[in-house]
Amino acid sequence: MSKTRKRIPELDGLRVMMIFIVSWYHIWQQSWLRPTVGSYSLDWLVRSGYVWVDGTVLLSSFLLFLPYAKAMRERLPAPDTRDFYFRRARRILPGYYFIILVTFLGVALPWNLYDSAPYLVKDVATHLTFIFPFFRDTYLYTPLGAASWTLAIEVQAYALFPLIARGVMKKPALTLGVMCGVCFGFRAWCIWALTDYSMVVNQLVNFLDVYVTGILAAMAYDRLSERQERAGEKTENNSRRYQRQALATAVFAAALFGLVQMLRFQASTGDYVLIQRRQMIYRPVYALCFAAMMLSAPFALLPLRRLLGNPVTKFLGGISMNYYLIHQTVIVHLKRLRFPPSVSDTPNTAGEQPWQTQYTLLAFGVSLLLAVLVTYLIEKPAARLINRLRSKHSS
Numbered sequence: 001m002s003k004t005r006k007r008i009p010e011l012d013g014l015r016v017m018m019i020f021i022v023s024w025y026h027i028w029q030q031s032w033l034r035p036t037v038g039s040y041s042l043d044w045l046v047r048s049g050y051v052w053v054d055g056t057v058l059l060s061s062f063l064l065f066l067p068y069a070k071a072m073r074e075r076l077p078a079p080d081t082r083d084f085y086f087r088r089a090r091r092i093l094p095g096y097y098f099i100i101l102v103t104f105l106g107v108a109l110p111w112n113l114y115d116s117a118p119y120l121v122k123d124v125a126t127h128l129t130f131i132f133p134f135f136r137d138t139y140l141y142t143p144l145g146a147a148s149w150t151l152a153i154e155v156q157a158y159a160l161f162p163l164i165a166r167g168v169m170k171k172p173a174l175t176l177g178v179m180c181g182v183c184f185g186f187r188a189w190c191i192w193a194l195t196d197y198s199m200v201v202n203q204l205v206n207f208l209d210v211y212v213t214g215i216l217a218a219m220a221y222d223r224l225s226e227r228q229e230r231a232g233e234k235t236e237n238n239s240r241r242y243q244r245q246a247l248a249t250a251v252f253a254a255a256l257f258g259l260v261q262m263l264r265f266q267a268s269t270g271d272y273v274l275i276q277r278r279q280m281i282y283r284p285v286y287a288l289c290f291a292a293m294m295l296s297a298p299f300a301l302l303p304l305r306r307l308l309g310n311p312v313t314k315f316l317g318g319i320s321m322n323y324y325l326i327h328q329t330v331i332v333h334l335k336r337l338r339f340p341p342s343v344s345d346t347p348n349t350a351g352e353q354p355w356q357t358q359y360t361l362l363a364f365g366v367s368l369l370l371a372v373l374v375t376y377l378i379e380k381p382a383a384r385l386i387n388r389l390r391s392k393h394s395s
Contacts (some may be wrong), residue, residue: 030331048264090383090386107329121304123144213284256292
């Protein structure tokens with residue numbers, strides 16, 4: 001986060017919820033454990049779990065643009081571009097490269113997961129440069145962790161974001177309109193010209209409308225928070241504050257309800273092509289639901305704010321990126337190791353218990369533990385070292 005803006009604790013909870021559900025979806029793909037609470041089935045939630053990736057992309061766009069939104073409102077120069085790239089690199093590269101290295105040396109090579117030397121070189125090179133989603137083999141069949149495509153899309157967006165943000169600051173309607181036009185034009189071509197959407201549904205160009213929504217949400221949040229600060233300076237009475245917080249809570253609840261209905265709809269088909277088609281068509285609707293939740297949560301009643309923003313969600317939010325990068329490799333390798341042991345060769349399709357429950361809990365637990373280790377033994381020490389090196393270079 002930039003020093004020019006305050007931390008938003010409630011977004012920690014939303015980030016954790018999004019990444020937990022996405023990882024739950026991936027674990028469910030391996031375990032086939034249908035979750036229930038009593039007699040109520042949550043099958044729809046895990047079946048549509050991939051949709052929450054859109055929420056993480058939106059949250060990233062929202063947070064990235066907040067300093068620019070503040071600069072727009074105060075008529076200040078745009079934040080420093082070099083500092084922007086430095087912060088992104090310091091945050092992402094040490095943990096990501098370490099995870100790729102360990103996966104390559106500890107899983108891919110020992111288990112002979114590459115069928116040729118050229119593919120090995122191509123896979124490693126494209127992962128190191130974040131361009132692997134452009135190629136079918138390195139995107140869909142890589143042994144280096146299938147979930148990392150999300151980070152690749154984010155890094156591609158980071159490369160363009162300062163340019164986009166400056167365009168928004170100067171000509172917001174034109175810049176955002178062009179982004180939406182490019183996105184919707186590409187998406188329309190995908191829907192009407194293609195029958196296989198695997199290589200297009202998650203490309204950066206197909207997320208541009210989500211980035212636009214995040215930018216607009218950041219501008220709205222900056223205005224709302226500034227207005228709230230001014231109201232506080234005027235000693236706003238408790239009744240007025242409670243009404244405002246109750247309204248924000250109602251907006252959050254309505255957005256969550258709308259999102260749930262959309263997720264149920266998305267989970268109502270098992271046709272893979274139709275799933276991805278719906279995902280592209282209704283992506284703007286999901287983005288609006290997520291944006292409404294992000295905008296309302298920081299202004300809601302205290303119980304909701306405490307539920308989303310607390311020491312636990314802060315800690316989990318801090319390790320969430322490494323958890324996300326690690327979990328897909330962990331869950332696949334656990335099955336490769338046949339751990340926990342199972343009676344059937346395919347315990348997921350056989351519905352074998354207690355294997356399904358044991359595997360699910362183990363997948364969450366091991367991924368969480370490894371994420372903690374990578375965050376506190378690799379990422380944070382590397383960030384401190386990078387800061388010291390930068391200080392020496394600039395002094």
